[in-house]
Amino acid sequence: MTREINVQAAANRFLAQISGNLGAYMEACLHCGHCADACHFYAVTDDPRYTPAYKLFPMARTYKRSKPPLSWFGGAPKVTEKDLQEWEELLFDSCTMCGRCTMVCPMGIDIASIVAASRQAFVAAGLGPPDLLQAAENARDKGSPLGVSADVLADRVEWLADDNEVDIPLDKEKADVLLTVSSIELMKYPDSLVAMAKLLNHAGIDWTLSSKGYEATNFGFLSGRSDIAKIMIQRIVDAAESVGAKTVVIPECGHAYGVLRWAGANILGKPLPFEVVHITEFLADLKRRGKLKLKPMGDAVTYHDPCQISRRGGATQAARDLLDGFATDFREMTPTGNHNWCCGGGGGVQAMSRAAGLRHKVFKLKMDQVEQTGADTMLSACANCRLTMDESKEHWHWDKDLGSLVEVLAEHIDESNAAA
Amino acid sequence: MELLDFARGPALQFALAVFVLGFLWRIVSLFLMPRTKDRSAARPGTRPALFAATREIIRRTAPDKAFGKHSLFALVNGYVFHVGLFIVIIGFAPHIVFFRDLLGVAWPSLPNNVIYAAGVITIASMMVALVRRFLNPVQRLISTLDDYFSWLVTFLPVLTGLLANSHLWVRYETLLAIHILSVELFLIWLPFGKLMHLALVFVTRSQIGTHLAHRGAQI
Numbered sequence: 001m002t003r004e005i006n007v008q009a010a011a012n013r014f015l016a017q018i019s020g021n022l023g024a025y026m027e028a029c030l031h032c033g034h035c036a037d038a039c040h041f042y043a044v045t046d047d048p049r050y051t052p053a054y055k056l057f058p059m060a061r062t063y064k065r066s067k068p069p070l071s072w073f074g075g076a077p078k079v080t081e082k083d084l085q086e087w088e089e090l091l092f093d094s095c096t097m098c099g100r101c102t103m104v105c106p107m108g109i110d111i112a113s114i115v116a117a118s119r120q121a122f123v124a125a126g127l128g129p130p131d132l133l134q135a136a137e138n139a140r141d142k143g144s145p146l147g148v149s150a151d152v153l154a155d156r157v158e159w160l161a162d163d164n165e166v167d168i169p170l171d172k173e174k175a176d177v178l179l180t181v182s183s184i185e186l187m188k189y190p191d192s193l194v195a196m197a198k199l200l201n202h203a204g205i206d207w208t209l210s211s212k213g214y215e216a217t218n219f220g221f222l223s224g225r226s227d228i229a230k231i232m233i234q235r236i237v238d239a240a241e242s243v244g245a246k247t248v249v250i251p252e253c254g255h256a257y258g259v260l261r262w263a264g265a266n267i268l269g270k271p272l273p274f275e276v277v278h279i280t281e282f283l284a285d286l287k288r289r290g291k292l293k294l295k296p297m298g299d300a301v302t303y304h305d306p307c308q309i310s311r312r313g314g315a316t317q318a319a320r321d322l323l324d325g326f327a328t329d330f331r332e333m334t335p336t337g338n339h340n341w342c343c344g345g346g347g348g349v350q351a352m353s354r355a356a357g358l359r360h361k362v363f364k365l366k367m368d369q370v371e372q373t374g375a376d377t378m379l380s381a382c383a384n385c386r387l388t389m390d391e392s393k394e395h396w397h398w399d400k401d402l403g404s405l406v407e408v409l410a411e412h413i414d415e416s417n418a419a420a
Numbered sequence: 421m422e423l424l425d426f427a428r429g430p431a432l433q434f435a436l437a438v439f440v441l442g443f444l445w446r447i448v449s450l451f452l453m454p455r456t457k458d459r460s461a462a463r464p465g466t467r468p469a470l471f472a473a474t475r476e477i478i479r480r481t482a483p484d485k486a487f488g489k490h491s492l493f494a495l496v497n498g499y500v501f502h503v504g505l506f507i508v509i510i511g512f513a514p515h516i517v518f519f520r521d522l523l524g525v526a527w528p529s530l531p532n533n534v535i536y537a538a539g540v541i542t543i544a545s546m547m548v549a550l551v552r553r554f555l556n557p558v559q560r561l562i563s564t565l566d567d568y569f570s571w572l573v574t575f576l577p578v579l580t581g582l583l584a585n586s587h588l589w590v591r592y593e594t595l596l597a598i599h600i601l602s603v604e605l606f607l608i609w610l611p612f613g614k615l616m617h618l619a620l621v622f623v624t625r626s627q628i629g630t631h632l633a634h635r636g637a638q639i
């Protein structure tokens with residue numbers, strides 16, 4: 001299949017996004033290559049093309065060419081159609097925007113942000129993995145990347161509420177808290193929504209889901225479709241405003257958190273009219289305030305940090321606070337927390353079928369890490385990580401269990417001493 | 421004496437002018453570009469930006485624990501030639517005289533033996549860095565002309581400086597003139613290529629430091 005590639009559109013989109021911040025990053029790379037070892041894609045393949053610094057090239061070239069003195073002489077190499085074709089895989093399939101490379105970079109270059117900006121240029125040129133772009137369009141047209149329309153949401157909520165005898169409020173007129181869901185959870189891990197409902201009800205929170213804005217994931221952002229990214233954020237803003245929610249809770253999804261919490265206001269161009277918290281942060285706060293009573297759990301568990309929640313999100317501590325005193329045999333991986341290895345499926349890579357082989361290779365890092373801890377179960381707080389890891393687990397016939405932190409908490413609610 | 425006069429006179433003035441103007445241009449043009457403003461609500465308890473920036477500048481001077489084993493050698497080598505260059509540039513008595521004449525400030529010098537040793541180690545370390553750039557698949561792939569040229573204009577002053585002081589071959593004056601000219605080449609190139617990292621490092625480290633501190637992500 002040959003696709004029409006609009007090189008000029010890519011160049012324009014690159015340049016439109018240049019700011020002093022990104023410009024400084026692109027001028028600063030020393031080509032020292034230290035970042036390679038920090039990137040899981042290089043670590044498992046030894047393929048130098050996966051070097052994080054190499055992923056900066058198309059944007060950096062376009063930028064440098066546009067800036068004096070090179071622009072005076074027209075001397076710098078131009079980004080060509082061939083370049084765009086070559087880098088498509090590097091910017092989409094083999095970058096999960098996990099930010100690990102930035103940790104070792106002596107200059108502190110924010111490679112993940114440049115990858116996000118570059119994706120927009122590639123999409124403007126007509127490139128990008130078709131399934132990822134389709135997911136973004138589904139989100140725009142149907143409400144969710146996996147086709148969960150408002151009707152499907154209502155059906156599933158009703159079914160889950162009945163089946164589990166739990167109250168799942170949808171479209172309550174007013175509520176303090178708006179809960180969002182990821183369609184990965186709704187379709188593949190529906191127990192996750194049940195678990196969140198149980199925990200919020202247990203703590204006596206006034207909350208609701210809203211059919212106006214329920215999808216937490218933002219494939220517009222991940223696929224370089226800034227127009228769709230904005231629509232998805234606006235829907236949540238509208239939903240929160242209509243129910244008068246002061247707090248929007250993001251479910252177990254890392255990128256959903258990163259996009260709404262840290263990019264949302266910037267994409268909309270104005271501050272968000274509510275506070276955004278990840279479910280682990282919300283629950284950790286309830287636990288701190290004595291509103292979450294849990295029976296201790298003795299299973300040997302470890303915890304996988306979703307990159308966008310921990311390293312790039314700043315909420316590393318929340319999961320630890322929840323596990324503390326609850327999981328009596330909790331074992332940290334090495335490295336862990338802000339240094340943890342990515343699952344291999346962040347940044348929309350999970351949605352790219354052609355990247356599956358690469359993802360499975362990456363998961364080997366995780367398997368080794370878990371085995372070193374001796375834990376039987378690896379918990380996480382991201383449905384996207386979980387799906388990625390479940391697929392890879394199956395691929396390798398791995399015998400450890402994977403689970404959701406929120407679901408495990410919900411299974412251990414101590415109702416004998418429910419919060420007032 | 422003619423070449424030496426030229427090197428010390430008009431050539432030096434030209435090089436300094438290009439260096440100063442180029443340096444200013446590079447920094448000013450960067451800061452004239454609009455900067456993105458982070459509208460997201462900072463994590464409560466975030467330290468002031470200045471604190472975060474300073475902390476990051478200092479923190480990144482030591483390698484992060486995510487550092488890969490493969491590049492540990494290159495990392496150590498990087499420290500070696502940076503420290504070596506620093507010692508040679510500011511510790512050598514004739515250099516201090518040059519700075520005194522130029523800037524009006526002086527400081528005590530290091531013994532010549534120390535300078536020679538530092539010079540030789542720097543040369544060796546830079547050669548190793550170059551060889552790695554050629555041989556290491558990652559570095560070879562991502563290297564550009566700028567990387568090699570910047571290496572060359574940094575290497576030449578160290579090499580000619582050592583030769584001039586070893587009183588070998590050519591007349592001392594000629595070698596000294598060549599040494600000064602090579603430094604001038606270094607100064608002229610500095611603002612236009614990667615050598616500018618000596619200033620940009622403060623900019624980018626500050627940026628990432630404040631960016632992450634805003635999120636409460638302290639890596």
Ligand code: SF4
Pocket residue numbers: 038039040041051052055094095096097098099100101102111112115
């Ligand atoms: S952000 Fe993560 S996946 Fe992307 S280049 Fe950096 S380390 Fe690799």
Ligand code: SF4
Pocket residue numbers: 028029030031032033034035036052053104105106107108109
């Ligand atoms: S570690 Fe930083 S400076 Fe070095 S090559 Fe990678 S991005 Fe460039």
